[in-house]
Amino acid sequence: MSAQQWTQPAGEPADQARPGRSGxxxxxxxxxxxxHAVACRCRATGTRCDEEALSDALLVASELTSxxxxxxxxxxGVDVDVVGHEVRVSVCDRSDRLPVAVAPVDEQGRRRAGGRGWPIVCRLxxxxxxxxxxxxxxxxxxxxxxx
Known part of the structure; x- marks a missing residue:
């Protein structure tokens, strides 16, 4: 069951495109x-979703998009599908570079401002x-x- 599928139109800036109809x-x-995808599956099958697990999926979606x-x-591009017991979130971008985990502190022992998104995605x-x-x-x- 695919809830959302979107591919950016050619020539449209990334900040002007989105899944769905506006924004x-x-x-x-x-x-x-x-x-939406999880709610549709719950209605269609009468199953209940684990709210804590749904929170994890929402955080993963945020991190991938960010x-x-x-x-x-x-x-x-963005795809959200519910397959079996899982929600699968796919996000496409323009870069060929692979994501990397960055140490939380730099060489001088100072805490970095970011670098936690990819480890969160992998952990959840x-x-x-x-x-x-x-x-x-x-x-x-x-x-x-x-x-």
Missing amino acids: TCRPADVRRAVR NAILHGGGVT SCDVRVADLPTGGKRITAAVPVF
């Missing part, structure tokens, strides 16, 4: 798509895949159990 592709838009915006040259997801896209860039897919 920009922001973390909030992807979180909304995750909530990382694509901050480090990947912008979001070029039961499966994370990074794939190159044929037109350049990459797709990161994270699966989080929610049922």
Whole structure:
């Protein structure tokens, strides 16, 4: 069951594109798509979602989207699917660079401001895949159990 699927139109700036019908592709838009996909599955099957696990999936969606915006040259596509007991969030960006975990402190022992997003995604997801896209860039897919 696919709740949202979006690919950025050619020539449209990343900050003007988003999943759905209006607005920009922001973390909030992807979180909304995750909530919608899970709610649809719950209604269709009569199952209950684990609210704590749903919170984990929403955090993963936020981190993937934020990382694509901050480090990947912008979001070029988003897919949210519910498969079995998992919600799978895929975010595409323009960069071919693989995500990396950064130490929380620098060489002088000072705490870094960022660098926690990728470890959060990896810790909360039961499966994370990074794939190159044929037109350049990459797709990161994270699966989080929610049922």
